[in-house]
Amino acid sequence: MLRTILVAILGVAVVSTAYWGYQEHQEKNSILIKAENTYQRAFHDLTFNLDQLHDEIGATLAMNSKDQLSPSLADVWRLTSMAQMNLGQLPLTLMPFSKTEEYLYKVGNFSYRNAIRDLEHEPLSEEEYQTLNELYKQSGEIQNEMRKVQSMVLQDNLRWMDVELALASEDEPLNNAIVNGFHIVNEKVEGFSEVDWGADLPQLQSNDDLLNERLNGEEVTAEEAKEIALRFVELENAEIHIEETGEGLAYGSYSVRINDPEHEANIFMDISKKGGHPIWLLQDRQVGETNISLNEASEKAKELLEKNGIEDMQIVDSKQYNAVGVFNFAYLKDNVRVYPDAIVVEVSLQDGEIIGYESSAYLTNHRDRDVSQPTISVEEAQERLNPSLEVMEHHVALIKNDLSEEVLTYEFFGVINNDTYRIFINAQTGHEEKIEKLDNAEPVYKSA
Amino acid sequence: MNKAIGKIPLLIMICLLAFSTFTSAPQVSAFSEQIIQRGATGDDVVELQARLQYIGFYHGTIDGVYGWGTYWAVRKYQDEFGLEVDGLVGPQMKAMLEKSTDFDYEWVHKQFYEGRKFTHYGPDPKKNQSGPKGSKIPPLEQKRRQQQGQGTAPGTPAPGGQAPEVTPGGETPAPGTPAAPGGETPAPGTPATPGETPATPGETPAPGTPVAPGETPAPGETPVPGEQAAPETEPVPDEEPVPDQTTDEGPNIEQAINVPQGFSENDIRIMAQAVYGEARGEPYIGQVAVAAVILNRINSPTFPNTPSGVIFEPRAFTAVADGQIYLEPNETARRAVLDAINGQDPSGHALYYFNPDTATSGWIWTRPQIKKIGKHIFCK
Numbered sequence: 069m070l071r072t073i074l075v076a077i078l079g080v081a082v083v084s085t086a087y088w089g090y091q092e093h094q095e096k097n098s099i100l101i102k103a104e105n106t107y108q109r110a111f112h113d114l115t116f117n118l119d120q121l122h123d124e125i126g127a128t129l130a131m132n133s134k135d136q137l138s139p140s141l142a143d144v145w146r147l148t149s150m151a152q153m154n155l156g157q158l159p160l161t162l163m164p165f166s167k168t169e170e171y172l173y174k175v176g177n178f179s180y181r182n183a184i185r186d187l188e189h190e191p192l193s194e195e196e197y198q199t200l201n202e203l204y205k206q207s208g209e210i211q212n213e214m215r216k217v218q219s220m221v222l223q224d225n226l227r228w229m230d231v232e233l234a235l236a237s238e239d240e241p242l243n244n245a246i247v248n249g250f251h252i253v254n255e256k257v258e259g260f261s262e263v264d265w266g267a268d269l270p271q272l273q274s275n276d277d278l279l280n281e282r283l284n285g286e287e288v289t290a291e292e293a294k295e296i297a298l299r300f301v302e303l304e305n306a307e308i309h310i311e312e313t314g315e316g317l318a319y320g321s322y323s324v325r326i327n328d329p330e331h332e333a334n335i336f337m338d339i340s341k342k343g344g345h346p347i348w349l350l351q352d353r354q355v356g357e358t359n360i361s362l363n364e365a366s367e368k369a370k371e372l373l374e375k376n377g378i379e380d381m382q383i384v385d386s387k388q389y390n391a392v393g394v395f396n397f398a399y400l401k402d403n404v405r406v407y408p409d410a411i412v413v414e415v416s417l418q419d420g421e422i423i424g425y426e427s428s429a430y431l432t433n434h435r436d437r438d439v440s441q442p443t444i445s446v447e448e449a450q451e452r453l454n455p456s457l458e459v460m461e462h463h464v465a466l467i468k469n470d471l472s473e474e475v476l477t478y479e480f481f482g483v484i485n486n487d488t489y490r491i492f493i494n495a496q497t498g499h500e501e502k503i504e505k506l507d508n509a510e511p512v513y514k515s516a
Numbered sequence: 517m518n519k520a521i522g523k524i525p526l527l528i529m530i531c532l533l534a535f536s537t538f539t540s541a542p543q544v545s546a547f548s549e550q551i552i553q554r555g556a557t558g559d560d561v562v563e564l565q566a567r568l569q570y571i572g573f574y575h576g577t578i579d580g581v582y583g584w585g586t587y588w589a590v591r592k593y594q595d596e597f598g599l600e601v602d603g604l605v606g607p608q609m610k611a612m613l614e615k616s617t618d619f620d621y622e623w624v625h626k627q628f629y630e631g632r633k634f635t636h637y638g639p640d641p642k643k644n645q646s647g648p649k650g651s652k653i654p655p656l657e658q659k660r661r662q663q664q665g666q667g668t669a670p671g672t673p674a675p676g677g678q679a680p681e682v683t684p685g686g687e688t689p690a691p692g693t694p695a696a697p698g699g700e701t702p703a704p705g706t707p708a709t710p711g712e713t714p715a716t717p718g719e720t721p722a723p724g725t726p727v728a729p730g731e732t733p734a735p736g737e738t739p740v741p742g743e744q745a746a747p748e749t750e751p752v753p754d755e756e757p758v759p760d761q762t763t764d765e766g767p768n769i770e771q772a773i774n775v776p777q778g779f780s781e782n783d784i785r786i787m788a789q790a791v792y793g794e795a796r797g798e799p800y801i802g803q804v805a806v807a808a809v810i811l812n813r814i815n816s817p818t819f820p821n822t823p824s825g826v827i828f829e830p831r832a833f834t835a836v837a838d839g840q841i842y843l844e845p846n847e848t849a850r851r852a853v854l855d856a857i858n859g860q861d862p863s864g865h866a867l868y869y870f871n872p873d874t875a876t877s878g879w880i881w882t883r884p885q886i887k888k889i890g891k892h893i894f895c896k
Contacts, residue, residue, distance in 0.1 A: 107830075156820035159830035166818040173817035232831065276865050316884035316896040317864045323887055336801045336862060350860055352800035354848065358558070361550030363604065386555035387774045392851075393555075394858050412859045426859040460588050481584075486576060488584035509581035509772035510781050 100229060107228035110157035111221070115214045117151040121175075122207040129200055137192070141183035148176035159232050165250055167257045168210070175203060206260050213256060217249030279432045280319035285343025293322040293339045300346050300376065301326060301335055301422075313338070321347060328353075331421070340431070346376075349425040355391040358417040362386055365393040368420045369413035373397065378430075381411065391417045399430070401439050405465040408433035408474065439466060440476055442495030449478040449493040452500065457482035457489065467492055469501045477501050546614055552605035556582045557774060559625075564605060566624050567617040568593065579772035580628065628771055776857045783823050785845070787853045790827045792845035793835025795892070802890035803849060805863035807856035809894070812867055819867070863887070866894035 124147060128140045152172050155165075178199065182192065192200070220226065226246055234244040288296070290310050298304065307327035313320065320341035328335050333353035339346050366383055373381050384405060385396040392414055399409035414424030442449075442464060450459060457480075465479040477492040492502040552560050561582045568574035574589035587603050594601045599609055775781050787810055795806045813819035813826045820826050828836055835841045863869065864886040871891050875881070883895035 153820065153825070156825050156829050169818040311887070313864060313887045314885040314895075316866070316886035316894075321864075334799070334801075338862070338864070348860060348862070350801055350804060350855065350862060361553070362556040363551040363553040366553065386553055387776070388555055388557045389774055389851075389854055392854075414855070414858070424855060424858070424860060426861075428861075429859070460591070483584075483588060486585060488588070504777075506584055507775060507777050508585065509579055509583045510775045511577075511579065512771045512773060513781075 104227055104229050107158060110154045111228065112218070114151055114154040114158070115211075115218045117147050117154060118207070118211050118214050121147045121151065122204070122211045125200065125204045125207055129197075129204055137187055138183050141179045144179035145176050145183060148172045148179070152176070159228065160250065165254050167254050171206075171257045171260070175207075178203075206257075209256055210253060213249070213253045217246060217253070220245055220249065276318040279428055280342075282432050282435075283319055283340050283342040283345065285345070287341050288339070288344035290322060292344060293324065293341075296339055296344045296346065297324045297326060297337055300337070300349070301328070303328065337425075345427070345431055346425065347428055347431065349422070351421070351423040353416075353423070355416045355423070356418050358391045360417055360420050362388050362393045362417070365415040365417055365420060366395055368415050368422065369393075369395045369397075372413060372422050372425070373411065378411070378427075388417070392423065393417050394424075399434060401437065401466075403464065404439045404476070405463050405479065406433075406437070406439070407465055407467045440496075442476060442478065444495060444498055446478060449495065449498060450480070452493050452498050453480060453482065453491060454484070457484050457491070460488075464495065465492065467502065475501055481506075547605075547610045551607075552582060554582050554584075554587045554603050555774065561586070562624060562628055563619055563621070564590070564613070567613045567619050570617040570619070577770055577772070578624065578628065579770050581772045581774055583772075583774075776854065779823075779857060784850060784853050784857070786827060787823050788845040788849040789841050789843065790833060790835060791852050792849035793840035793843055794833055795890075796846075796849065798890040798892065800848060800852065801862050802892060803852035804855045804860055805866070805889050805892070805894060806869065807853045808861040808863050809866050809869055811856050812861070812863075812865055816867060862889060863894040865896075867896060869894045 121144065124140060124144050128137060128144065131137050131140060152169065155169060155172070182196065224245065228246070231244055231246050234247060290312075294308050294310055297308065298306065303326065306329065309325040311323045313323060321338045322341065324337045324339060326335040326337075328351070331351070331353050333351055335349065335351050337346055337349040366386055370381075370383070373379075380400050381397040382400040382405065383395050384398045384407075387394050393416075395413045395415070397411045397413065399406040408429060410429040412424070412426040413422065415421070416423045446462060450462075453459065459480050459482045461481040463479045465477050466474055467477055467479075469475050476495045478495050480491045480493065482489055482491065487508070488506045490502075490504045490506055491500065493499070494501050547560050547563060550556075550560060552564055557580055559580070562578060562580045564582070565574055565576070565578040565580075565586055568586070568589045569578065573593050574586060576585035576589075590603050590605060590609075591601050593599075593613075594603075594609065597609075597612060599612075773781065775784065787807060790810060791803050791807050795803045798806070810823065810826055814821055814823060820829060827833060827841070831837065833841070866886050868880060868883055869892045870877075870880045872893055873891070880895070885893055885895045887894055
């Protein structure tokens with residue numbers, strides 16, 4: 069009797085476990101399929117975009133009338149953005165597919181700049197036409213390779229999930245059809261002869277290369293760097309560690325860690341080898357309550373710059389985040405705000421201590437420059453503004469425009485319907501160089 | 517007394533009345549010592565905005581953040597009254613504002629923390645300001661009525677301010693409050709709180725009246741010192757009436773915070789979640805470095821251009837793959853993100869980082885390395 073009951077119970081347990089396991093298995097499969105489907109969609113969308121891209125570039129070449137060219141180029145730009153977006157949804161992050169992504173970015177940039185310019189007055193030059201031809205050829209090759217990968221995926225029923233697994237496992241070289249297909253595309257792109265993107269394409273030179281070029285002064289030793297660091301934070305005999313940065317950084321620098329006994333916190337900074345300039349500083353202590361005002365804190369920030377011989381700096385923006393004040397400085401030369409020479413200083417509103425400093429933009433751009441004078445008057449520049457803009461404040465400012473050139477501008481702050489805008493009008497040509505809507509404070513959304 | 521009135525509403529009314537008499541001593545607070553500068557937040561800014569709105573210089577939201585709108589209002593004021601036009605609110609301007617305007621600390625702050633709707637803070641009777649529709653009668657007004665023996669139960673504001681129009685002398689009773697004929701419910705013998713005679717506006721409160729306890733300030737706000745300037749002006753002055761702006765637009769008294777240009781608080785939150793999921797055990801500087809890598813990727817041509825695009829890119833971050841990104845981030849992670857947005861980059865412009873103990877991809881080891889912070893190696 070007892071045995072029958074036990075067997076029955078066991079039987080029920082086995083059956084129900086099996087049923088539960090089967091359920092779980094089904095669920096897992098359905099989720100895997102969903103994930104696979106999103107990958108598949110992104111991939112097929114990508115190949116479709118590249119198809120269209122090739123056709124659209126072809127269409128621009130075939131066009132004869134200038135006013136048709138702009139929308140067509142704008143379409144090229146749109147397609148490159150979509151292709152980039154779809155690429156970003158594929159699990160390729162840890163494989164070198166970056167050449168292709170960079171290429172798409174450059175095509176997008178080239179088409180955008182030429183779409184927005186006035187082709188009536190400034191038609192495409194011979195070289196630019198040449199570039200378009202080149203792009204047409206290249207996009208055809210990419211399209212071809214991608215189609216090969218696509219047909220393989222469809223015929224052999226390849227899974228992106230397997231790509232994930234292949235990338236996650238450690239076998240090198242990777243043996244996965246999709247990955248190999250993408251490798252081939254990437255190598256093709258790498259092999260493209262250098263396209264002439266026109267002289268005004270912003271250099272894809274990274275910030276640290278530029279900084280490396282611009283740093284001046286004698287090399288400092290680790291010992292000297294320690295002294296510089298202690299002088300900068302005004303501490304004596306604090307415990308200090310120093311390391312050199314690796315190969316990956318274009319400029320050589322020392323990473324310094326100072327133990328600040330007073331606040332029981334560490335101060336971290338980087339000091340360049342060339343010239344021994346403090347590049348940035350951060351303190352890792354948590355800031356408590358506010359005891360001093362933003363205005364007092366701004367004086368502390370100014371003091372820091374003065375003590376370190378960084379002169380003629382003006383606060384151009386200040387913001388309070390809880391108990392931290394953040395101040396943006398720009399260099400002031402002959403009453404012209406030089407925005408590229410920027411420094412950010414963070415001050416604790418608890419005790420007025422400096423808790424952050426960032427000067428890489430300043431070190432990269434600052435030099436004793438001659439700032440030219442505007443050739444058009446403020447009134448003339450103001451006429452270029454939208455008449456519904458109520459101008460509240462203006463300055464003369466030097467900025468870097470979209471082509472990374474330094475231009476002298478009039479900077480206008482104005483209001484339309486309670487929103488504040490900042491507009492830069494070129495002080496030589498009267499062109500609108502830049503327009504920004506300045507964000508207002510954000511309401512605290514309370515979830516009820 | 518109307519017999520039809522049940523006991524419970526009566527009790528509620530008594531309680532409400534008692535409460536309102538308790539908290540409605542007009543507080544004319546004064547600014548603290550600080551020079552108020554653009555970008556500041558806190559109680560002084562609330563007061564500045566309220567006072568500027570009172571005399572019609574400021575029409576924006578009273579949100580406690582000295583942003584652009586407030587800045588233009590301050591400059592206009594300085595220009596008009598011959599002060600130096602620099603947007604800094606110093607002792608002179610504060611004194612002038614205190615003389616010419618009235619500020620009911622209690623009342624404005626109550627609205628501030630409750631996100632109450634009202635249209636314009638000015639010298640006209642507050643019953644006209646309190647909400648385009650259906651907000652409660654402000655304490656000051658209540659007082660006045662009580663002294664005339666006609667206190668009214670404050671109606672609870674309808675959500676979204678969609679209650680019928682408040683007309684003087686014809687209150688819409690709050691749901692649950694019985695309407696006495698004639699529209700006004702006379703206060704059934706104003707409840708005597710022991711030892712308290714209602715203070716007439718303009719008088720220093722009778723002893724025993726609790727000085728309004730300053731609200732507990734939100735973190736990071738300076739509480740206004742509790743010193744009281746003796747109210748010189750009538751709370752409801754008749755001088756220079758400002759045209760009452762009855763716009764039926766959304767709330768214009770609402771707490772706000774500073775956000776860095778170009779990012780919303782929600783963007784910051786998403787990034788803080790990623791930083792917290794990826795690097796919560798790391799030293800603070802390591803968390804800033806991780807946040808900086810996210811921003812470097814947003815600015816790089818080879819990665820997506822949005823915070824979410826970068827963070828949710830498949831295989832980009834382990835915290836996304838294993839769901840740790842959905843943990844509640846702490847304040848440290850948020851501060852790390854803010855530091856990174858403000859330009860800090862301890863990673864040295866890195867685009868990748870990995871933990872050498874757990875890295876599965878051989879490829880990552882081939883990247884040029886920059887430095888090691890905590891457990892992570894950052895590379896180009």
